[in-house]
Amino acid sequence: MTQPAENTVAWFQIGSDKPAEVGKFYGDLFGWNFTPDPNTDGYDLITYPGGQGPSGGIMHSADASANHATFVVLVRDVAATVAAAEGYGGKVLVPPTTAKDGLVFAHILDPSGNNFGVFTPGS
Template identity: 35%
Template sequence: MGQPIAFFEVVSPDHRRAQTFYGELFDWQIAPDPAMGGYGLVETEAGEHAIGGGIGPSMQPGDTGVKIYVKVDDLDAYLDRAEALGGKRLVPPMDLPGDFGRFAIFTDPDGNQVGLWA
């Protein structure tokens, strides 16, 4: 069985505008957190099996865009596998605030950023 998509993220140089845009477009509830620089968790209101997400500010050049996060059981093993297939590690495994787990980011051979979440 394949690994499921667990989270999506929109990163924007104007995250407030992006939060308003997506919230109004799709009727999503977005809760910005000042402690996280205005990063807002998204509740899509699409039922119990809906994928959650976040919309937040750009932190460095080249990080804007839409990213998916795939649920995995071993971040390092999947980063190694991505590299063996031609990808590159971008962000090493890091703890998320609270008890949200850990994440890492790699790029595929075309440069697309993909997140892993454990």
């Protein structure tokens, strides 16, 4: 699988309190496929027909107040990117966090309040 270029949108996430319903919606609309993520409980991986691998995910939310759709950018160094974002007026929502598979991610608010993520892949 080819890794996307750094500093590009390389992942997206949909948070939903109705993951089966939203999965059916996007599956019917775009032909997307969904499988449970073996590394994260309550998360489904999204693949496109003809895609090389997962390109996004559905996070199972406890209630509608946590529903969202956000993009995630592949970066070289999550901690350095978070620090730079803070310097440019961003606010950290989720500090750098390491998943079971070594993936490191963080969530940031831009100056107008939009939530986005950054990550470096795991093994």
